[in-house]
Amino acid sequence: xxxxxxxxxxxxxxxxxxxxxxxxxxxxxxxxxxxxxxxxxxxxxxxxxxxxxxxxxxxxxxxxxxxxxxxxxxxxxxxxxxxxxxxxxxxxxxxxxxxxxxxxxxxxxxxxxxxxxxxxxxxxxxxxxxxxxxxxxxxxxxxxxxxxxxxxxxxxxxxxxxxxxxxxxxxxxxxxxxxxxxxxxxxxxxxxxxxxxxxxxxxxxxxx
Amino acid sequence: xxxxxxxxxxxxxxxxxxxxxxxxxxxxxxxxxxxxxxxxxxxxxxxxxxxxxxxxxxxxxxxxxxxxxxxxxxxxxxxxxxxxxx
Numbered sequence: 454x455x456x457x458x459x460x461x462x463x464x465x466x467x468x469x470x471x472x473x474x475x476x477x478x479x480x481x482x483x484x485x486x487x488x489x490x491x492x493x494x495x496x497x498x499x500x501x502x503x504x505x506x507x508x509x510x511x512x513x514x515x516x517x518x519x520x521x522x523x524x525x526x527x528x529x530x531x532x533x534x535x536x537x538x539x540x541x542x543x544x545x546x547x548x549x550x551x552x553x554x555x556x557x558x559x560x561x562x563x564x565x566x567x568x569x570x571x572x573x574x575x576x577x578x579x580x581x582x583x584x585x586x587x588x589x590x591x592x593x594x595x596x597x598x599x600x601x602x603x604x605x606x607x608x609x610x611x612x613x614x615x616x617x618x619x620x621x622x623x624x625x626x627x628x629x630x631x632x633x634x635x636x637x638x639x640x641x642x643x644x645x646x647x648x649x650x651x652x653x654x655x656x657x658x659x660x661x
Numbered sequence: 662x663x664x665x666x667x668x669x670x671x672x673x674x675x676x677x678x679x680x681x682x683x684x685x686x687x688x689x690x691x692x693x694x695x696x697x698x699x700x701x702x703x704x705x706x707x708x709x710x711x712x713x714x715x716x717x718x719x720x721x722x723x724x725x726x727x728x729x730x731x732x733x734x735x736x737x738x739x740x741x742x743x744x745x746x747x
Contacts, residue, residue, distance in 0.1 A: 481726075
């Protein structure tokens, strides 16, 4: 969205030139995203909200250091991630130092769960509140490194390059982590999808 | 070469994102034509992404935006005091 970028650049210059009130307008499209980023790290509404406010205020204070070589959204996401990590460290104490230390070593099961009555996963099922609730929980319970990539890619819709910049990992790692995150979620949510699926008669099935 | 299910699963994410190379894409599509299991996995994964993108799934706390802009207004006001000197 080139227009967004241009508008943003203009807004930012005006804010820096003294029209501070425009910061409200600049941040409005991103306030949801900042919240989700904080939530993905802190997993709790109150902390996420406090952190989001703090991150946004920080972004205002440091707006002059935004160079425009990255997208504003990526820059803002980096600030939000840092705020989240800072809070997490504080909460965990010095004992468990950094979430950066997490590696790809999780011996998870990244294969998806087979469904057989899949044709009956009705779109209405997606309307159900329990399913949304289950997804929220499942996302919150993903291991940190997978959750962060999932949140940036699939919730905030950053592209691979932007995600890799924001998290400081290479694009290969973004892809691998995203794939694993999605497969873990698929596995977790299949039972919910299944319960809504009446058996389909006469439909070709094979054993998993 | 014929792809087996496991191989298809490895590429599901890239397939959804359309970042898989043309040849693999074709092989996957061929496989999906006759494999209900993989089609189901693909569909359910896609559904999860649809659900993820649904604003109602990850709602903001009530009043979040109001509280944020209120706090921001205070910040903007107080920051004005020192930046007006420049």
